[in-house]
Amino acid sequence: MPKFSGELGQLNAIEGEHDVPFAVQRIYYITGVPKGVTRGFHSHRDLEQVLLCVNGSVKIRLKTPTNEQVVTLNDPSRGLYIGHMIWREMFDFTEGAVLLVLASQHYTEADYIRNYAQYLCEAEKYFEKGDIQG
Numbered sequence: 001m002p003k004f005s006g007e008l009g010q011l012n013a014i015e016g017e018h019d020v021p022f023a024v025q026r027i028y029y030i031t032g033v034p035k036g037v038t039r040g041f042h043s044h045r046d047l048e049q050v051l052l053c054v055n056g057s058v059k060i061r062l063k064t065p066t067n068e069q070v071v072t073l074n075d076p077s078r079g080l081y082i083g084h085m086i087w088r089e090m091f092d093f094t095e096g097a098v099l100l101v102l103a104s105q106h107y108t109e110a111d112y113i114r115n116y117a118q119y120l121c122e123a124e125k126y127f128e129k130g131d132i133q134g
């Protein structure tokens with residue numbers, strides 16, 4: 001993300017559709033996660049998101065039916081884009097960590113897949129079709 005830093009500190013500016021590949025409809029942030037807690041355990045059918053850890057550090061586990069990757073977020077200038085049908089788990093939040101999320105849609109519970117067996121069922125079809133958008 002664009003960064004302006006100097007003796008006064010650091011400022012990052014993020015513009016929807018320029019610095020992230022969608023118009024930002026929603027912003028939320030996760031704070032105060034106790035040591036040892038893992039959050040997430042879901043996928044989204046249509047939602048796109050960019051995650052930034054603006055203070056501290058957090059790990060994000062990303063899964064598809066055939067791949068798994070862990071990304072460490074610890075730099076306020078770096079965003080992690082998560083496209084459709086990616087299973088995510090957030091863990092190892094350091095004390096004081098702030099996870100900022102930019103989202104392409106308003107909150108819709110119907111867009112979530114929270115059951116892993118259901119996720120595998122839908123994701124296998126989704127990725128098999130080659131309908132990969134991120």
Ligand code: TYD
Binds near residue numbers: 026040041107
């Ligand atoms: P959830 O997305 O399950 O959090 P996480 O994946 O980080 O563990 O959301 C937790 C709760 O917050 C759930 O009851 C839904 C609610 N919520 C909203 O009302 N609006 C939002 O934009 C988000 C992200 C969550």
